[in-house]
Amino acid sequence: MGTGISFKRPDGKDARGYLANAARGNAPGVVVIQEWWGLSEQIKGLADRFALAGFDALAPDLYNGVVVPYHDTDAANKEMNSLDFMDATTQTVRGAAQYLARNGAKVGLTGFCLGGAVTIIGVTKIPELAAGVAFYGIPPEQAAKPADVKVPLQGHFANRDDWCTPQVVDAFEKGMKAAGKTAEFFRYEADHAFVNEQRAAVHDREAAELAWGRATEFFKKHLG
Numbered sequence: 001m002g003t004g005i006s007f008k009r010p011d012g013k014d015a016r017g018y019l020a021n022a023a024r025g026n027a028p029g030v031v032v033i034q035e036w037w038g039l040s041e042q043i044k045g046l047a048d049r050f051a052l053a054g055f056d057a058l059a060p061d062l063y064n065g066v067v068v069p070y071h072d073t074d075a076a077n078k079e080m081n082s083l084d085f086m087d088a089t090t091q092t093v094r095g096a097a098q099y100l101a102r103n104g105a106k107v108g109l110t111g112f113c114l115g116g117a118v119t120i121i122g123v124t125k126i127p128e129l130a131a132g133v134a135f136y137g138i139p140p141e142q143a144a145k146p147a148d149v150k151v152p153l154q155g156h157f158a159n160r161d162d163w164c165t166p167q168v169v170d171a172f173e174k175g176m177k178a179a180g181k182t183a184e185f186f187r188y189e190a191d192h193a194f195v196n197e198q199r200a201a202v203h204d205r206e207a208a209e210l211a212w213g214r215a216t217e218f219f220k221k222h223l224g
Contacts, residue, residue, distance in 0.1 A: 015092045017039070028107065062114075108132060115135070116134040130222050146181065157188070
């Protein structure tokens, strides 16, 4: 459904991504951020699904073409740890947001796992955003403080998550509320990466569909 494109980062460098356009011409935009596996077919499928829901969706390729097989967690960890999260967010992801906003459209940001952490950094640092939806990822506090979130934020988290743990989620939510920020966090009796239907060991269809409905309604509310 979608297609590979190149777009400009704010620093003028080229970045690449997967773009899926909605049927209508004046659609709002959603930037979709990959898991630590890379810009997989599953993430492209989510971009397609956002397009069917009425959004222009752009998934930037933060790994420059590298897609790690699902079984190789060591390679995925290596790729994630070699990623400059600040450069990825403030340049590549912001460039994707600017691309979607070029016709005056409102733009949201969403991401999964690694992309969830990037989403939260993004809603503190990317001025073009109007809303964010993070899935099971929260960055270290030195990367993004709860009080620095600038737009409405929705979060989806798994109670059986040993990476983005319930304690981390609770602390971030508490920090946002203390700062008077708009946030709604949902927890699911599920495992990390429960939205990824390509990973049968962790996928939870009921939780994934509930989270999807909440996310798309949230974006329709804040992006139009």
